[in-house]
Amino acid sequence: MIDAEVGPHPFDAVEWPIVQRIIHASGDVALVHAVHFHRGAAQAGVQALRDGTPMVSDVQMVVAGIRKPALVALGVSLHCFIDAPDVAQQAQATQNTRSFHAMQKAMAEVGSGIYVIGNAPTALLALCDGVKQGRITPRLVIAMPVGFVSVVESKEQALTLEVPVITIRGRKGGSAVTTATVNALLILAQQA
Numbered sequence: 001m002i003d004a005e006v007g008p009h010p011f012d013a014v015e016w017p018i019v020q021r022i023i024h025a026s027g028d029v030a031l032v033h034a035v036h037f038h039r040g041a042a043q044a045g046v047q048a049l050r051d052g053t054p055m056v057s058d059v060q061m062v063v064a065g066i067r068k069p070a071l072v073a074l075g076v077s078l079h080c081f082i083d084a085p086d087v088a089q090q091a092q093a094t095q096n097t098r099s100f101h102a103m104q105k106a107m108a109e110v111g112s113g114i115y116v117i118g119n120a121p122t123a124l125l126a127l128c129d130g131v132k133q134g135r136i137t138p139r140l141v142i143a144m145p146v147g148f149v150s151v152v153e154s155k156e157q158a159l160t161l162e163v164p165v166i167t168i169r170g171r172k173g174g175s176a177v178t179t180a181t182v183n184a185l186l187i188l189a190q191q192a
Helices: 002-006 015-026 029-033 041-050 060-065 068-074 085-094 098-109 121-132 151-158 175-190
Strands: 035-038 055-057 114-117 140-143 165-168
Touching (some): 002 015, 015 029, 015 175, 035 041, 041 165, 041 175, 055 060, 060 175, 068 175, 098 121, 114 175, 121 140, 140 151, 140 175
Parallel strands (some): 055 114, 114 140
């Protein structure tokens, strides 16, 4: 049904299954015009997963939807620091968000992994700053925060990075489409 509604599209054989899952998870065929792959991101993501690269998520909602058996099969560890006690303490002390401090912690502890941002633009902005400062070089960034405040700006900033990025341009995003993206990459990574 998605193929029939979308018709011709610019995506290659690795990108299209990801876009299909995003559309299916959102019920929004118009997202075909908003999904963007930067610097060979689909292929880079598949390779990073096949290499067993650790993954970081900004929120537990994304973690909950990721296919755990596929992670285990590929040897990929999954990290989310949003509920770490030191993150909450830092957020209180600095008046910055827990998402921002969780991403700071992730960059320090995980390093150059796969970074999956499905909710918080402050997490994506922290990640962008870390990349620009040369602190880490992610194998892949999935930049799909949702909402109004700093969402568009954070995604556009991610697209200026010299690392692979998959994003949905504009205000749309969220846990469901982010999880769909990760799961599509996991399926592709497990194919021969």
